[in-house]
Amino acid sequence: MSITSYNGSALIAMVGKDCFAIASDRRLGVNFQTIACDFQRIFKIHDTLYIGLSGLATDVQTMHQRLQFRHKLYQLREERNMRPETFASLVSAILYEKRFGPYFCEPIIAGLNEDGTPFICTTDLIGAKQLSKDFVVSGTASESLYGACESMYKPDLGPDELFEVISQALLSSVDRDCISGWGGIVHVV
Amino acid sequence: MECLFGFEGNGFVVVVADTSANQSIVVQKTTEDKITCLDSHKLLGCIGESGDRVQFSNFIQKNLNLYQFRNGIPLTTLAAASFTRCELATALRKAPYQVNIMMAGFDKRTGPSLYYLDYIATLQKLEKGALGFGAYFILSIMDKYYKKNMNLEQALQLVDKCIWEVGTRMVASPAGYIIKIVDKDGARLLERRGRPAEEHGDPME
Numbered sequence: 001m002s003i004t005s006y007n008g009s010a011l012i013a014m015v016g017k018d019c020f021a022i023a024s025d026r027r028l029g030v031n032f033q034t035i036a037c038d039f040q041r042i043f044k045i046h047d048t049l050y051i052g053l054s055g056l057a058t059d060v061q062t063m064h065q066r067l068q069f070r071h072k073l074y075q076l077r078e079e080r081n082m083r084p085e086t087f088a089s090l091v092s093a094i095l096y097e098k099r100f101g102p103y104f105c106e107p108i109i110a111g112l113n114e115d116g117t118p119f120i121c122t123t124d125l126i127g128a129k130q131l132s133k134d135f136v137v138s139g140t141a142s143e144s145l146y147g148a149c150e151s152m153y154k155p156d157l158g159p160d161e162l163f164e165v166i167s168q169a170l171l172s173s174v175d176r177d178c179i180s181g182w183g184g185i186v187h188v189v
Numbered sequence: 190m191e192c193l194f195g196f197e198g199n200g201f202v203v204v205v206a207d208t209s210a211n212q213s214i215v216v217q218k219t220t221e222d223k224i225t226c227l228d229s230h231k232l233l234g235c236i237g238e239s240g241d242r243v244q245f246s247n248f249i250q251k252n253l254n255l256y257q258f259r260n261g262i263p264l265t266t267l268a269a270a271s272f273t274r275c276e277l278a279t280a281l282r283k284a285p286y287q288v289n290i291m292m293a294g295f296d297k298r299t300g301p302s303l304y305y306l307d308y309i310a311t312l313q314k315l316e317k318g319a320l321g322f323g324a325y326f327i328l329s330i331m332d333k334y335y336k337k338n339m340n341l342e343q344a345l346q347l348v349d350k351c352i353w354e355v356g357t358r359m360v361a362s363p364a365g366y367i368i369k370i371v372d373k374d375g376a377r378l379l380e381r382r383g384r385p386a387e388e389h390g391d392p393m394e
Contacts, residue, residue: 007311028313033328035305036313057311062278101282 001031003104004125008179009041009054009139012149012170013110013120015132016162020118020189022050022110023170025139027182028057037182045071046081048112050187051091054139055105055125063105066094084111084119088129095127102126106138112189141180144173159188190361191236192323193223194351195291195303196331197316199338201372202293202301204234205348207323207363208381212239219364226376227253228263230295232369233273236321237288237308245286249273266294270304270312277310285309289320295371323355323362330354341370349385350393356385 010025028039042052043064051067053060070090074082082090088109095103102125110120122136123129130136135153137145148169157165167186174181190211195204210218224234225246231253235246252272257263264272270292280286290306305311305318317335319327330351339347348368356362368379 028311030307033324035318036315039313056309057313058278058281058309061274061310061312065275 004055004106005140005179006031007055007057008177009060010141010145010170010174010177010180011041011052011054011108011138012135012145012166013052013108013122013137014135014149014153014157014162014166014169015118015120015155017156017158018112018116018118019159019162020110020112020120021159021162021166021186022052022108022189023166023184023186024052024054025141025170025174025180025182025184027180029179032179034182042185042187043068044187045087045111046075048189049082049084049087050110050189051087052108052110052138053105054108056103059103059105063094063103063107067091070094084109084113084121087111088119088121088123092123092127092129095123095125099126108136108138110189139180141173141177144176145169148173163188190323190359190363191223191321192319192327192355192363193234193236193289193291193321194319194323194327194331195234195293195317196335196344196347197301197303197337198344199340200295200301201341201344201370202232202295202303203344203348203368203370203379204232204291204293204303205351205366205368206234206236207321208365208367209363210239216364220381222367224367224369225250226369227269227292227294228257229375230263230371231266231269232293232371232376234291234293234369235288237286241286241288245276245288249276265296265299266292266302266304267314269294270306274306274310274312277306277308281310291318291320293371293376295373295376297373301372319351323351323359326354326358327351345379352382353385353393 024041028036206223210221
């Protein structure tokens with residue numbers, strides 16, 4: 001199996017009306033063996049910024065530790081939280097540092113700008129940023145996720161409806177992927 | 190054909206490892222202890238490449254002792270597991286340690302905990318887990334028979350069932366097992382077991 005599908009993962013982030021939602025599956029597996037059903041893939045950077053990391057679990061944990069460190073240092077120096085675009089650039093730079101020996105994870109960044117407008121973006125494993133106006137997906141189930149999101153998504157959804165849409169899109173896609181699933185977690189901000 | 194498994198009970202964690210030390214087709218030793226007591230209330234079960242296994246578990250043990258000497262208090266189980274994960278992760282892209290680990294500990298404030306740490310430094314807190322070839326059998330047995338908050342007697346019955354399954358259904362199964370426990374009174378050896386003899390009968394019945 002390929003290295004990015006060793007542990008299995010599925011992530012979505014969606015934009016709503018002055019809100020965003022980010023969701024992931026909870027399975028941690030080793031090839032086809034399931035180890036845990038409560039693995040954390042979405043991490044809070046600050047109150048209005050979340051990052052979801054798909055791919056190899058060890059790199060998910062390493063990236064989270066490195067990004068948390070950099071953000072805490074930023075907070076100490078600048079005495080404020082990082083803006084989502086800035087954080088996305090930071091993630092991209094950290095990933096590209098390892099261009100010829102990369103971290104095998106594909107992050108999704110979701111946050112609210114200072115004016116309350118939602119921001120989502122994804123990068124590939126070497127830091128190529130991709131901004132989006134509606135939704136971004138990542139993980140082994142990404143092909144199903146694209147299909148499900150494309151058909152279920154509507155612009156300007158409120159928080160409750162957005163929660164329903166993102167949950168249904170996640171659950172229906174991971175049901176078609178044997179190495180992701182075993183539950184889901186959704187954060188709506 | 191190693192196996193390492195562990196699970197949480199009511200106020201304790203049991204860790205079981207096989208005691209065989211093999212080199213290709215030769216059984217060099219049948220009384221090898223693969224579970225290290227890191228400090229008074231922590232156990233590190235470690236299987237994998239023999240040199241890495243001994244070197245890495247001693248390295249972690251000495252580093253945790255150093256922390257305690259310098260700071261006057263021992264690390265919590267989560268902190269020790271995170272430290273171990275970082276050592277594995279740093280070495281991963283240079284000279285990886287080929288060891289799979291189950292770390293168990295008892296903290297005064299949070300009680301017993303068990304951590305799974307595989308050779309590529311994936312850390313996960315678990316209630317029950319297994320590593321090695323034996324895991325293919327043990328995980329299914331634990332899925333069926335494990336209950337939360339088991340007492341020691343029930344826990345040992347579950348250990349019996351797991352050892353029986355590996356002994357009967359795995360080719361080249363280990364000759365013996367070592368069972369260690371960690372609870373509020375500390376980390377200690379519970380018992381050593383041999384391979385289940387056929388006369389003893391099936392503990393599943």
